[in-house]
Amino acid sequence: MSGSGSIASAPAPMSVSPDSGIVGDVITITGTNFSTNLEDNKVTFGTDSAGVKAYLTKMTTGTVVTATTTSLTVAIPTGAERGYISVLAATQRYVSAAIFSPRQYKFYFTTSTATPYNGNLGGFSGANTKCNSEDSRPDKSIAYKAWLYIDSSSFQVPSQGKVYSHSSLENCAIGSVSSSSCLSLFTGTGSLTNPTLSAASNSTGIIAWTGRDLTNTCSGWTSTAGNGNYGIGSQSSTYLNSSTRACTGVSVLYCYEP
Incomplete structure (x- = not known):
């Protein structure tokens, strides 16, 4: 120097x-x-x-x-x-x-079931804003993104190969990553468009918009017309792709640290 x-x-x-x-x-x-x-x-x-x-x-x-x-x-x-x-x-x-x-991990959380959203999320940018509006989100200096898909070339997903700590805003204190009731690790060991969870999240019964089927995405998450694909947070096999519901219905979002 x-x-x-x-x-x-x-x-x-x-x-x-x-x-x-x-x-x-x-x-x-x-x-x-x-x-x-x-x-x-x-x-x-x-x-x-x-x-x-x-x-x-x-x-x-x-x-x-x-x-x-x-x-x-x-x-x-x-x-x-x-x-x-x-x-x-x-x-x-x-x-x-x-x-x-x-x-040693990045943050991943679900938005609150107290304020779920219909399928008109405002696209990726609007959904990201919703993630960053959660008062209980960990480390508010981070710009979080919503884990969503529109089609095979348009999606936002967590970093492949990174480890994520999941804390449900519903039943876990943010940062309680050592608690067995709050801890769930995400590892991007699958393909970029289909990463896998090493364990189901502890958000029992939580339904989150995802669009993982790449077809039912509420017109790119900008409309309440049609249907939207969702995942169930408590199920490791269908946390991204469980079924569909009308875009007028409401669900939470999976949010992650890029």
Whole structure:
């Protein structure tokens, strides 16, 4: 790393978005006077609030992907632990205002049965907005998407090969991923258009719009005319494709972290 002189004793503040993520995800760090040369910004995960010692057991260096004087994008490194994030640029150290929490999973949840939706979801964008309007959604800094299909070339599905933690908004406290009554893992081991659950979700009886049959999709989720395909959250074999109902009917949505 280039630069000379002593490091400023007091770290400067910076912000991090989102405030959690899994290995390989890219986060955005916002501050001032960063270097535009990637290698001149040393980003460390898992530090204490001063940015110099490990918060838990170790510190890990992240890879800077892009850099401007006010913004860095950084890939979360393998082995990153919970703690603050620090940036050393020239003689100035910056530290995140809040603790960053790397995760081994991504979030997946169902919207509340108290406010189900008819088949006119407003397309993908409208359905995404509904997912991001849930007051009880985990980590509100994340832009969630609705798990929906329209046809074989138009769909939104969770990342293949990632692990998802399912927390039902109906009967589980968000974040209670260690509780057997709330834990259900999703692994994208199937094809991209048909990933599989390693276990049924614990949303017993919950019916969610999906369109997995690629035919009954309420005119691309923009109409109450016709029929919509749905899945049943408590059934691992039919959680995506169980049956159809009139688009005037109401169902919840499966929401996931991209």
